[in-house]
Amino acid sequence: MACLFRVPAEVVKQRTQASHFKSSLEAFKFLLKDQNNEGLIRGFYRGWNTTILRExxxxxxxxxxxxxxxxxxxxxxxxxxxxxxxxxxxxxxxxxxxxxxxxxxxxxxxxxxxxxxxxxxxxxxxxxxxxxxxxxxxxxxxxxxxxxxxxxxxxxxxxxxxxxxxxxxxxxxxxxx
Incomplete structure (x- = not known):
């Protein structure tokens, strides 16, 4: 259950740390706008299975x-x-x-x-x-x-x-x- 919240936070954090985003809010807005064609859920929950596999x-x-x-x-x-x-x-x-x-x-x-x-x-x-x-x-x-x-x-x-x-x-x- 914790991963329901942890994974989206991790995705935003990772994208902020490793990309051109100036802030976590900017990365969050980017994922919300679905500019990467993944879809809202897929964008925020990328790495879900691997996170569970780690947890x-x-x-x-x-x-x-x-x-x-x-x-x-x-x-x-x-x-x-x-x-x-x-x-x-x-x-x-x-x-x-x-x-x-x-x-x-x-x-x-x-x-x-x-x-x-x-x-x-x-x-x-x-x-x-x-x-x-x-x-x-x-x-x-x-x-x-x-x-x-x-x-x-x-x-x-x-x-x-x-x-x-x-x-x-x-x-x-x-x-x-």
Whole structure:
């Protein structure tokens, strides 16, 4: 469901970064006017399938790894609980790992969004490896890892903080009853 909003935003962002558009609003208006003959939906949702193809393995790696790291860390803690900061650290490591492993899919998603004509994933992958080498599938890996690690730290750290506060509040209420 998140991709319903994420993909159009990504298309506008990618087009703004890699083209002659002066702003995201200009890229958005261009897509709205359908000057590229793709149609409104196809223009805004170019790369939808590849985005889904990236998101499923990303999420399938990130969240189980996050839970695994929390359980391992909690095992070594006195009360078998981790702090919100420790949870945020687990979220950062899990996000960074998932980002690294799914970078080739992210590269392909970006190339499809930016390709002048519609192109299939298999054809794009073959062309990319043939013309630029396999290493091109790893372009942008370090910034992606850093960005998603920071996001995992903040997002899952906030989750852990709220969870901690609500759990503590619940335990206090039980003691008062």
């Amino acid at each position: 499923i393995p990303f999420t399938s790696i990130q969240y189980p790894l996050y839970e695994f790291l929390k359980k391992k860390w909690a095992f070594y803690e006195e009360n078998n609980k981790i702090s919100p900061l420790q949870g945020a650290t687990c979220g950062s490591i899990a996000g960074g790992t998932a980002a690294a492993l799914t970078t080739p899919l992210d590269v392909l998603k970006t190339r499809i969004m930016l390709h002048k004509e519609r192109i299939g994933l298999v054809a794009l992958t073959k062309n990319l490896i043939k013309e630029e080498g396999f290493k091109s599938l790893l372009n942008g890996m370090v910034p992606r890892i850093l960005w998603i690690s920071a996001g995992g730290f903040i997002y899952l750290g906030m989750y852990e903080t709220v969870h901690f506060i609500l759990t503590e509040r619940n335990e206090i209420n039980k003691k008062l009853q």
